[in-house]
Amino acid sequence: MVMITFLFKKSSNFFVKKILSYIYIAWGNIFYEKKVFDSLSNFLPLFLGFFLSKFFFKNHDIIIVYLEIIFNIAFVLISLQLLIRVMNSIMEISTSENNHKTIAVHSFSQLLKIISIIFCILIIIAIITKNNLISILTSLGTITAIVILMFRDTILGFVSGLQMSSTKMIKVGDWIGISKYNIEGNVLEINLISAKIENFDKTITSIPTYDLISTAVTNFEVMRKKNIRRIKRSIIFNIQSFYFYNSENLKKYQNIYLIKNYIKEKQKEINSFYKKNVYNNVDLNAKRLTNIGLFQKYALEYLYQHPNISNSETLMVRHLEPTHYGLPIELYCFVKTAESIKYEQIQASVFDHLLTASKEFGLEITQIVNLDKKLNSINNKKIII
Structure with missing residues (x-):
């Protein structure tokens, strides 16, 4: 037989x-x-x-x-x-x-x-x-x-698979991130019970298929298809380093091509303001530029002129809520690549330049270690009422 x-x-x-x-x-x-x-x-x-x-x-x-x-x-x-x-x-x-x-x-x-x-x-x-x-x-x-x-x-996995297929939420090959499990990588396989994700450190993570629709999943595939990637990072400045500019202080910035036109326009506004209003040598009555405001404009123009930053997507330099560490200035823009290595290089070059350029505006970047030492020294002093 x-x-x-x-x-x-x-x-x-x-x-x-x-x-x-x-x-x-x-x-x-x-x-x-x-x-x-x-x-x-x-x-x-x-x-x-x-x-x-x-x-x-x-x-x-x-x-x-x-x-x-x-x-x-x-x-x-x-x-x-x-x-x-x-x-x-x-x-x-x-x-x-x-x-x-x-x-x-x-x-x-x-x-x-x-x-x-x-x-x-x-x-x-x-x-x-x-x-x-x-x-x-x-x-x-x-x-x-x-x-x-x-x-x-098995039943939940089957229902999840049908739902993902019909809504086109996630597919094999997508770049996703799941904050619940602190994982980010490419989807290798989605089967009836589990899904396999290859993390960027080349490890493999298996999670229940149902978690792909029951938990918060970030799908970066659209970003990769558009070949762009977001920068959303802030620089914290010491508020004690903020001050007003006068006409003498502004002279050294008039040759900086990124902000020279902006300074000329603002000076015209200031001159017309003084013609209509009385100054009386009171600082708060004056209309002047601040070093933090001028730096914010410089950073914005720098991003607009950067060859690797997309101007067609959202681009802004904004104030965040002040904290006890200082005032955070956030850069929100998109790099013209989704490749991780190139993205990190462009992001590093942008912040290298702006961190160094902030010194030219008389700004002090908050360093938390130094701030903690100052707070400890203040707490150790006796306050006499």
Whole structure:
């Protein structure tokens, strides 16, 4: 029997390979690689062996009964093997392109495999016990709650896969970040129960598929397609270093091409203001520029003129809420690349320049270590009321 199966399988594979070599069919090669034809070749030896066995043991009814049981179980197992290999082949064909349908195909095929295995187990139980399959299924109704509890993750994963496929939230290959697990990387696989994410440190993280729709997930794929990446970082300045400019202070900035036109316009506004209003040598009555305001304008023009900063996206230099460390000035803009190495280089060059340029405006950058020392020294002083 084993020898017949071996010879038939070898001969059938030989002829199938010859046919596929002459007639190129993409799905035929995939079926051959997934050994679908091997499973089909098992049926003929099985039937042949069964009929020969019945012929030899035709006078032994008990042996024939057991042979029928073995044949039926073998037929169910071979059919299950064929079904799984066909599903693997279909999944390979349908997921050759990297799209949102990949998730639904993976989820559906894995769910179908699980259902097929359970159904085959029930059929085998019915064959061994000689009971009707319907009666076995009816008896399982009493333990439906337990079955649902056992396959809770499977059901949730299947629903999640369908939802992600229909809404096109996430697909295999997307660059995502999940703050709950502190992970960021590319999606390698989304199957029925878990999803695999390759982090940027080349480690692999597996999370439940349901978490991709039940938790906050940031999808950076749109940013990568647009080939842009955001800079959102602030510089904290010591408020004690802020002061007003007078006409003498502004002279050294009139040759800086990024802000010289801005200074000229502001000086015209200031001169027209003084013609209409009385100054009386009171500082608060005066209309003057501040060093922090002039630096903010310089930083904004610097970003506009930077060749690697996108002007078509949101670009601003803004004040954040003051803290006990000082006043944060935030840069909000987009770099013309999504590649991490180039992005970090551009971001570093921007902040290197602005951190150094801030000294030219008389600004002091807050260093938390030094500030903590000052606070400690103040706390150690005795305050006399």
